[in-house]
Amino acid sequence: MSVDPRLKKIYPEFAKLEIDGLLVSSEANISYLSGMRSRDAYLIISKNKTIYITDSRYTEEARKILKNCTVRQIESSVFKTIAAVCKELKFNRFGFEERQLPYAEYDLIRQETGYILELIPTHGLVEGLRIIKNADEIDKIKRATAIAVNAFKFIKEYLRVGIKEAEIAAELERFIRYNGAYSSSFDIIVASGPNSCYPHHATGARKLREGDPVLIDLGVDYQGYKSDLTRTFFLGKINVSCKRIYNIVLEAQNRAIKAIKPGVEIRQIDAAARQFIAKKGYDRAFSHSTGHGIGIEVHEAPQISGRDSTKLKPGMVFTVEPAVYLTGKFGIRIEDMCLVTEKGAVILSGTLNK
């Protein structure tokens, strides 16, 4: 288990919060720290020991893969097992991830630890590590992006009048797996014609028609790391109003990407896209934030919103995806993935336009 070097950065937070241990219940955080795709698992971190708790379906595999931590099989209940570990390690104040622990589990741990152990809500401890990607992570994200880029190039040639949205998703799902992806990283969105005006349309049985905009939002999972790209294609001749909106969205995206460099506040990236769209009169039609961090999760920190004054740092990876949705008519979204470097943004999905 390769947790040690990264965990060192968490211990100062332990000191600040005066906690002896932390219960990690977020699957993404457990996967990040253990290096093993984890389901139905909990991780307990302390300065001396890391304990991976899971049930009988996974213990065999976990023991094989995880090196520097103890794998503990759940006995009668996971909460009794957690309580037993807390007792063995003589914890007094035990941190938990308040955003990823259901109220009922919090309450059961309280009961099982006899209400003596102080449970301390925490958030963002592991996420704080995840926000800056290391070389290995960037490599995996690049691979995930490359597979999605190739899938877009493949599907662009495939689009034609009469095929269904669901069939396009079917071909994409097949393509990405033949090209090394584990799976898509979220339900592939294929939104054709008026369906494109819904940002999260559920891909359906609608058949493509001449002149349709076809919005495709696709991401893949490569060794646990995700990509997320959107393109809006047109079937046949683009009508004038689609073309006009397309160019507005594209220019908004260009402006946001150009604004990316270390030290810039995140809200400035959002503003660069949003102000241009507003100037053209479509600010009410751009109903979501400009982007989101991406890594082990499709949506993770930082969110590229107008409210975040965090400064960009090298190693951050996020999407830039301005859009304009015209209710009942059509929607255009263009989404790329950017890596912040000392010199500015590297567009990881840049080869898609070549």
Add this chain to the structure above:
Amino acid sequence: MSVDPRLKKIYPEFAKLEIDGLLVSSEANISYLSGMRSRDAYLIISKNKTIYITDSRYTEEARKILKNCTVRQIESSVFKTIAAVCKELKFNRFGFEERQLPYAEYDLIRQETGYILELIPTHGLVEGLRIIKNADEIDKIKRATAIAVNAFKFIKEYLRVGIKEAEIAAELERFIRYNGAYSSSFDIIVASGPNSCYPHHATGARKLREGDPVLIDLGVDYQGYKSDLTRTFFLGKINVSCKRIYNIVLEAQNRAIKAIKPGVEIRQIDAAARQFIAKKGYDRAFSHSTGHGIGIEVHEAPQISGRDSTKLKPGMVFTVEPAVYLTGKFGIRIEDMCLVTEKGAVILSGTLNK
């Protein structure tokens, strides 16, 4: 919105718990009650009013689809919106789903409602309705099952030496979408050779070899309802020990299915499979419960475990999936879906063996 008739069954629970309203935060429960595939939404139920709370990405679509409830767009924060609704409806005691509300959200709602509103933990209120499927739900589950059955028939002919596990998953993902599925209902498991000894193997790049067992676990989502089936195939000649274990698992499954009828305790179904496997000396190699309820979620109530003394009722739908996993060697699992009727089990996936 077709919530009214089903919600009537919840109101007696409101009375018992002395709550005026319930915050539904489980996506599956919201989808069930609203009839709309829901993400990033909350539902507030009271005797007079049902309110669907979501953000700007979904409000347009929600207003179009949902008839008998108010759609409310999140303003500055979802918790402020929830607090505002509680105030408007003059709630005194407000129930929440303790297993599906993170501690942090519970705490924010407490803060936003000024610590005056009593927050009452509840569980299983909506799940209690979901356990018995109505005719429409059974129809959708049957359709989801039929698509999976056809996918198994298709893939059986496709298996051959040299193809990768991931390629088999690719073909299945494509097939189900061409045949009406929205998506797979969980990561398709293709576990070949020794990989089959891990109950939840992550499908990978291993190529099939002569003599391999090939365990395939596949489910699909059809209009929000799920299926979940497993078959273990063999490439070429089955070796004697595989064949022996296969027959033990098959007989265990037969015994469990035969035991299904209204009034029987759930643990008796588990026992019917487990005791036969134990008699053959493999009880330690059958490391999970015999099955699980299925509907809007792949895993929902009832769990078919040795600890549940609930009595079976007509309209319940669950999997029966005994297995034997021999560490380092191979695993065999056979999983079908059963509907409880007055006359006993109907095997929804029964046509797979014809």
